[in-house]
Amino acid sequence: MEYAKINGKEYQFVVGYGKNNELRKGLNDLTKKIFGFDFEQWYQDGYWKNQYIPYSLIDGDKTVSNVSVNLMDFKVFGEEKRYIQLGTVMTDPDYREQGLSRVLCERAIADYRDKCDLIYLFANNSVLGFYPKFGFKEVKQCQCVKKAVAIHTDVSVKKLTMSDFNNRSFLIDKVTNAIPISKVSMRANAELIMFYCTLFMKNNVYYLDDYDAVIIAGFTEDTLKVMDIFCTKDIPLDSILNALANESVSRINLFFTPQDTSSYETILFEGDETLFAMRKDLLLLKSNQFMFPILSHA
Template structure:
């Protein structure tokens, strides 16, 4: 805990407090107020791992400003990298425009900039002018798509039900040991995947999980009219993405969109992907990585 004076008002900088019930409850309350969800069910599930760290400013006994530091390992173009993603950047509405977020962000950047290969975040489009003051620049992400021409796959697929403990454990096992299949693949972050698939109240993916026994792989996918959107593939051995598409496609499927970038994307149409009201921002010296290689962070790695 560190005492900090901002605009003649005393605050306390606190971090790594997820096991403190009072502070975690205050954090959840602010998250509900700003983003309309909280992390309590995820915490109680036991899947909140130690790579998700909390940094907050405390006014007496209440959290009024916050940044989460997510330590995420990726395989990027075949090389292992450690990235820091900043998330849940928020300030109580009564404390905004007082410099609290600036102080928090400066503290976090000072602590982590020399401990990782890149720091990045997804910025709400209403605050895009804030982050360039700290060296961040917006970059484009790219998605791959392909027309579907195959039906009647010889492989079997079943929809998972993670309300059953066997499927819940299967999901965690595959997420924990998933191998790299994309140009940019998240590694060993089962806790974050469990959050998205079962504990994110705003948009749970629990209805979008499919197990392909022939490949011993889980596909995270959604069917929207005649389009199959494939968000992620969790496999413990190398498999062909086209085989997964072939297995998931139905007679109605005409288009397939990937929210990750295949290592070999020659057969795909690659286009800029823009998430609604959100822009990827990275430190300026890392921007060429995305421009030159047409990358996208898999959706289940977002925080």
């Protein structure tokens, strides 16, 4: 058992304990308190495996602070990369301003600094001054958008029901065997996709049988927001988008960067979070227009 002494107070320090029911409950309690969701159903469904590694501090029997390491494999501009994403950064309100998150971030960075091409995270606007203290640099992301063109298509669109085990298994197969459609493409991480598709986006999963393609997308007023596409065939992106866009759609926003951006307007992405990164691929990302796929956020 390992302990960390911070400002004269001793905390139990635990790492990678997903299968421990008691410790997992502590993490879920804190996550629900801070973010309003938890990981329990994701775990019970069998999707929390080896790529999500929480680093936590415990006071007595209460988890009070956490930073999670996410092992991420990407294909970035044609090259295979191992990236580390820090996520679920949180501290119980009663324990803030004590340096707990700082200790956890330093430990996670030290553990993986020499084992990856990039360490990165997405920070909300309230903590933008926190992460540069560790050496992180802000990286701008760009989004591809375009006007929708009304084209009649006979391609059938089926909505997948994420409460159905067979539909979930079908989705996992498509994600696992998909060919990269984006310049920065997450690989071998179906469990993270399932986290989104069984929780936040369970009503936004569509299948196009003609193209053997799954689309994760939502409609907001006149805009089609495409989170990601998983296709086993080399199908033109516009063909897939035209099949899903209905007559009320006048604009398409992509939340990934397609291989061919020539038919899109590329704009500065202004979301609720800011990307910070460090390590050797920092310059590569800063010198290109790109977006991390939104479903790769942990």
